[in-house]
Amino acid sequence: MIRSRKCPCADDSGLWLASSSVLFRNDRRRRGPHRRRTPTHPRRITEELVPLPGRTPRLQATFVPAENAIAWWGPDDLAGAVRALGLPDGRPGTCGLAVPDGATVVAADRAVRFADLAEAVPALRGLDRRAGVGKSALSWRDAARLVDSGTDASFADLAAAMPPAAHAVLNPERTAVAAPASLLAQFRAAVGAGAALAEVAVDARLRPYQVHGVAWLSARPELGTGGVLADEMGLGKTLQAICLLATRRTATPHLVVCPTSLVGNWRRELERFSPATPVLPYHGARRELPGEFAPGTVVITSYPVLRGDGPLLGTRWDVVVLDEAQQIKNAEAQASRAAARLAATVRIAMTGTPVENRLDELWSIFNVTNPGLLGTRGRFRQRFTTPIEQRRSAPAAAALNALVRPHMLRRTKSEVAAELPPKQYTTTLCTLTDEQVRLYRAAVDDAFGRGLGAGIGRSGRVLALLTALKQICNHPAQYLGDGRAEAGRSGKFDRATEMLTEIVDDGDRALVFTQYRAMGELLSGSLGAALGTAPVPFLHGGLSGDRRDELVRAFQQDDDAPPVLLLSLRAAGFGLNLTRAAHVVHYDRWWNPAVEEQATDRAHRIGQERTLTVHTLVSGGTVEDHIARMHDTKRGLADIVSGDTEAALAKLSDEDLHAVLDLDLGALS
Amino acid sequence: MPVEFGATPWGRAWVRTVESTAASGPNPLLPRARSLARNHAATVTASTGLVTAVVAASGAEHAVRIELPGWSAETGAEAERLIAGALAAHRGQATGDLPDSLEADLRAAGIAVAVPVDEQVGTCGCRTRKRPCVHVLATLYALSMRVDERPALAVELRVDSAAVAPRPDPDWVPLHDLDAASFYG
Numbered sequence: 001m002i003r004s005r006k007c008p009c010a011d012d013s014g015l016w017l018a019s020s021s022v023l024f025r026n027d028r029r030r031r032g033p034h035r036r037r038t039p040t041h042p043r044r045i046t047e048e049l050v051p052l053p054g055r056t057p058r059l060q061a062t063f064v065p066a067e068n069a070i071a072w073w074g075p076d077d078l079a080g081a082v083r084a085l086g087l088p089d090g091r092p093g094t095c096g097l098a099v100p101d102g103a104t105v106v107a108a109d110r111a112v113r114f115a116d117l118a119e120a121v122p123a124l125r126g127l128d129r130r131a132g133v134g135k136s137a138l139s140w141r142d143a144a145r146l147v148d149s150g151t152d153a154s155f156a157d158l159a160a161a162m163p164p165a166a167h168a169v170l171n172p173e174r175t176a177v178a179a180p181a182s183l184l185a186q187f188r189a190a191v192g193a194g195a196a197l198a199e200v201a202v203d204a205r206l207r208p209y210q211v212h213g214v215a216w217l218s219a220r221p222e223l224g225t226g227g228v229l230a231d232e233m234g235l236g237k238t239l240q241a242i243c244l245l246a247t248r249r250t251a252t253p254h255l256v257v258c259p260t261s262l263v264g265n266w267r268r269e270l271e272r273f274s275p276a277t278p279v280l281p282y283h284g285a286r287r288e289l290p291g292e293f294a295p296g297t298v299v300i301t302s303y304p305v306l307r308g309d310g311p312l313l314g315t316r317w318d319v320v321v322l323d324e325a326q327q328i329k330n331a332e333a334q335a336s337r338a339a340a341r342l343a344a345t346v347r348i349a350m351t352g353t354p355v356e357n358r359l360d361e362l363w364s365i366f367n368v369t370n371p372g373l374l375g376t377r378g379r380f381r382q383r384f385t386t387p388i389e390q391r392r393s394a395p396a397a398a399a400l401n402a403l404v405r406p407h408m409l410r411r412t413k414s415e416v417a418a419e420l421p422p423k424q425y426t427t428t429l430c431t432l433t434d435e436q437v438r439l440y441r442a443a444v445d446d447a448f449g450r451g452l453g454a455g456i457g458r459s460g461r462v463l464a465l466l467t468a469l470k471q472i473c474n475h476p477a478q479y480l481g482d483g484r485a486e487a488g489r490s491g492k493f494d495r496a497t498e499m500l501t502e503i504v505d506d507g508d509r510a511l512v513f514t515q516y517r518a519m520g521e522l523l524s525g526s527l528g529a530a531l532g533t534a535p536v537p538f539l540h541g542g543l544s545g546d547r548r549d550e551l552v553r554a555f556q557q558d559d560d561a562p563p564v565l566l567l568s569l570r571a572a573g574f575g576l577n578l579t580r581a582a583h584v585v586h587y588d589r590w591w592n593p594a595v596e597e598q599a600t601d602r603a604h605r606i607g608q609e610r611t612l613t614v615h616t617l618v619s620g621g622t623v624e625d626h627i628a629r630m631h632d633t634k635r636g637l638a639d640i641v642s643g644d645t646e647a648a649l650a651k652l653s654d655e656d657l658h659a660v661l662d663l664d665l666g667a668l669s
Numbered sequence: 670m671p672v673e674f675g676a677t678p679w680g681r682a683w684v685r686t687v688e689s690t691a692a693s694g695p696n697p698l699l700p701r702a703r704s705l706a707r708n709h710a711a712t713v714t715a716s717t718g719l720v721t722a723v724v725a726a727s728g729a730e731h732a733v734r735i736e737l738p739g740w741s742a743e744t745g746a747e748a749e750r751l752i753a754g755a756l757a758a759h760r761g762q763a764t765g766d767l768p769d770s771l772e773a774d775l776r777a778a779g780i781a782v783a784v785p786v787d788e789q790v791g792t793c794g795c796r797t798r799k800r801p802c803v804h805v806l807a808t809l810y811a812l813s814m815r816v817d818e819r820p821a822l823a824v825e826l827r828v829d830s831a832a833v834a835p836r837p838d839p840d841w842v843p844l845h846d847l848d849a850a851s852f853y854g
Binding site for chain 2: 058060098099100101102103104105106107134135136139162163164165166167171175176177178179181182372373374375379382383384386387390391392393394395396399402403406
């Protein structure tokens with residue numbers, strides 16, 4: 001029996017929904033309107049195929065939810081026409097729109113300019129009725145004027161009066177356009193979400209697709225249904241969820257459930273993006289929930305705690321966010337059952353890989369977020385799992401798609417490429433395990449207890465201590481030299497495994513850099529099994545030149561080569577071209593941004609058309625975390641920030657050094 | 670291993686019309702018909718009272734057409750009553766699904782969901798003399814699969830019922846419903 005790692009109907013990108021599958025590979029209509037802007041697939045814009053009627057085309061306007069923008073279109077000199085009317089000219093793009101072609105209406109790609117709602121709405125309000133624009137633009141002028149004070153009835157009147165040009169935005173199949181009432185409702189939600197975000201001062205500049213994501217999430221509680229945010233890794237799911245939580249200052253608290261290794265990261269991200277939101281980590285042996293919560297409180301807990309915790313199940317929640325929802329992909333698991341039993345206004349699952357292996361897992365996730373949507377598990381198997389997985393039934397896949405699509409939001413990097421920078425940096429804060437905490441404290445206490453001395457001897461001892469601490473952060477097995485790297489002993493190791501699994505399941509490739517040969521070998525030994533691939537190769541200085549070249553060639557060219565390559569930071573400095581990787585993971589820190597950047601650029605070369613995501617793993621509360629903060633804030637000891645960090649540390653007094661090295665668990669919990 | 674044909678009672682009703690126990694012996698065409706259906710050789714279009722299909726077999730395409738008699742007015746009314754009752758009792762039903770208990774209720778009331786082969790009016794473009802031919806049988810197997818995937822289809826085949834008809838998606842307007850002349854208002 002053929003056992004593929006992915007759902008058999010997953011396409012190259014692992015994207016099963018929206019584009020659903022090899023089953024529809026020949027169907028050009030299946031591509032979403034915004035895939036058109038994928039730089040890797042340049043397409044000629046079919047402007048001349050569908051000419052507008054003979055007279056000079058007037059300016060048309062259509063709200064495009066996925067872009068969180070009004071698309072201007074129509075006149076030949078679009079930017080000029082928009083500016084002449086005193087409207088914001090926005091960014092250029094291509095959009096799938098319906099257009100008349102003789103007596104029928106057809107789907108076409110049009111050159112448009114996307115004006116973000118925040119700018120477009122005030123400008124539309126001021127638009128003169130006699131400005132000579134198309135009726136679609138006047139419709140959106142009316143919508144912009146109604147949005148603050150309009151009644152449902154006035155919006156219904158407007159919907160009835162809208163010409164098709166005003167709601168010409170196509171569905172992913174390119175067979176239908178958005179209904180006026182639905183598009184107006186989304187417009188109201190988007191403007192509302194934008195205003196709410198401005199009000200709570202979320203400390204981040206959201207990209208348009210992220211604002212759309214926040215509006216989509218914010219609409220869930222009103223609709224009374226949960227949903228799945230399934231954006232590809234690196235598109236900012238956490239930030240979008242934080243915006244949802246920060247804009248709902250409800251009396252009942254919110255709950256975030258995530259893997260143990262991410263509890264600290266969630267706390268740090270909430271503090272960073274929404275400092276005003278009260279945050280309450282709830283894990284560890286002495287965890288406790290208060291009797292009363294400040295409005296809008298976010299409680300953060302982990303899946304292991306959720307499994308058997310009475311107080312969590314006894315509390316009434318507003319929004320429950322289930323991060324890394326692969327954790328609830330098994331409907332029988334205790335965590336899944338507990339998640340389904342949480343009393344909440346709405347449950348939102350987040351995952352970058354909605355269908356890792358099997359449709360059963362999709363059922364399990366939706367059973368938590370949207371109970372009943374997919375029917376009972378047995379029926380789901382009869383109607384969908386068996387037909388799709390065993391006989392590749394196209395009608396069943398299409399029906400499942402239709403059922404799920406309103407409740408799942410998934411964007412891929414290629415869809416939103418125009419909105420992304422060429423390199424995206426993210427830092428992931430990892431939680432230490434109890435074993436790591438014990439070893440770390442003992443190493444610091446031991447070194448300071450024996451004394452670090454002075455002069456040459458001091459710098460040697462400081463470097464040895466730093467190395468020990470970094471090894472402990474990496475994995476106790478590296479520090480103790482006690483065999484294979486097992487899961488559960490290092491928060492960083494577990495997190496890296498989870499991230500790489502997600503990247504590989506998405507059909508992407510990654511480079512993982514470490515400065516330690518021993519750590520590279522530990523990762524090499526364990527990652528293959530975790531990822532279900534062949535053993536993951538490790539490129540380091542001890543390999544012959546030929547062997548290194550072969551590893552690079554295989555990674556770049558072989559389809560069946562392991563999709564992850566481990567590299568020693570020192571060995572990978574020059575001359576390697578590894579542009580097939582869409583992700584770079586820095587497993588430990590060199591503390592020299594230039595060296596790290598040079599490594600990153602193995603994967604990022606001029607001409608690379610995809611966005612490269614650079615992940616840096618940092619163990620929270622440790623020396624890694626302290627120094628990362630100093631680098632980020634450009635504050636602290638100048639030499640540490642700008643020079644040779646390790647040498648600068650050796651020059652510090654005992655007291656200052658202790659402050660940098662000491663474990664600060666308060667930073668996390 | 671899950672059941673390939675007739676995973677639900679709705680699809681099973683249609684499988685039974687092909688594999689009727691009343692037949693004198695096993696029909697030698699059935700394995701070939703199942704194989705065609707399994708391998709997507711039959712592309713089926715189904716509506717109330719009519720099933721058409723294009724069956725690709727042995728390098729040729731055969732147009733199959735099967736007319737299905739509707740329920741009598743009396744039967745139809747009784748069926749509608751049972752359907753309404755079942756849907757009211759199972760409000761959380763997923764789109765396109767029908768409760769299995771409804772199939773049992775219909776059967777208990779003497780209302781056949783599927784149409785026996787001898788009551789179907791089946792034609793096929795092939796030249797074989799034996800009827801129903803393998804292409805018609807393959808179409809019926811493929812139909813049973815469609816019914817398993819969307820049990821509501823079993824009722825739609827027999828009666829044009831608003832109760833089970835797929836509701837148009839209120840969020841989208843098909844392109845062919847748009848008026849080109851008033852497109853720009």
